[in-house]
């Protein structure tokens with residue numbers, strides 16, 4: 001079977017995207033992992049299928065939540081496992097729908113997109129997209145061990161549609177020394193696994209009313225990546241909660257692949273950043 005794909009990324013978090021509007025291509029986990037394989041396939045941190053919500057069983061709940069959510073982001077990690085949400089992926093998905101002529105959206109306009117985590121509102125901005133990640137939950141403590149981390153550290157569980165555990169480190173040297181080639185061990189084990197973010201404050205933490213942090217991430221199902229949008233939101237939310245009263249609502253999160261913006265409004269958290277399409281091709285599966 002030949003699949004026409006587009007390769008895209010958001011701050012270096014890269015994806016293989018393909019269109020299957022009517023839900024005719026049900027790829028299994030091994031086929032999805034083969035697409036994402038960096039040696040034997042196209043290569044990516046995840047695979048995104050553009051499919052109409054009406055063509056999927058999950059779409060029933062999505063369309064009940066928002067009948068305007070015509071398109072569903074069918075997201076899978078590099079190992080072929082499904083995930084509820086992808087913050088970088090949904091921006092790249094927006095760019096892909098536009099480039100394929102499947103969506104019309106002017107700057108400042110918003111579209112509803114279905115995901116396994118529910119409907120997300122995606123707004124086109126002059127330099128990319130902003131997504132409303134919805135209501136967040138900062139709750140639950142854990143202990144995290146990682147290679148080259150001298151002592152285990154406390155972690156804070158954050159839910160933004162998908163599960164995260166955020167760990168504060170002392171400084172850049174400690175962050176740079178981490179070996180994320182192996183998954184950090186989180187205790188107690190999260191029932192559905194977790195993405196794990198390690199953060200350090202910038203110096204100063206807050207300038208011009210904006211909080212600034214650096215982050216590295218080990219993603220569930222994908223390993224260490226150059227960026228994770230939902231992870232950046234989780235990292236900003238955790239740092240904001242540690243900072244206490246008076247902490248800013250706006251954050252800039254530096255990741256190995258660039259920088260994204262996070263802002264908190266009420267009980268919702270928003271993520272903004274670029275979305276790049278890099279090349280198209282056809283791959284035989």
Ligand SMILES: N[C@@H](CCC[C@H](N)C(=O)O)C(=O)O
Nearest residue numbers: 083086087088162228229230
């Ligand atoms: N890179 C994504 C998150 C992708 C899903 C994640 N690995 C999970 O399993 O929850 C992002 O930008 O948010």
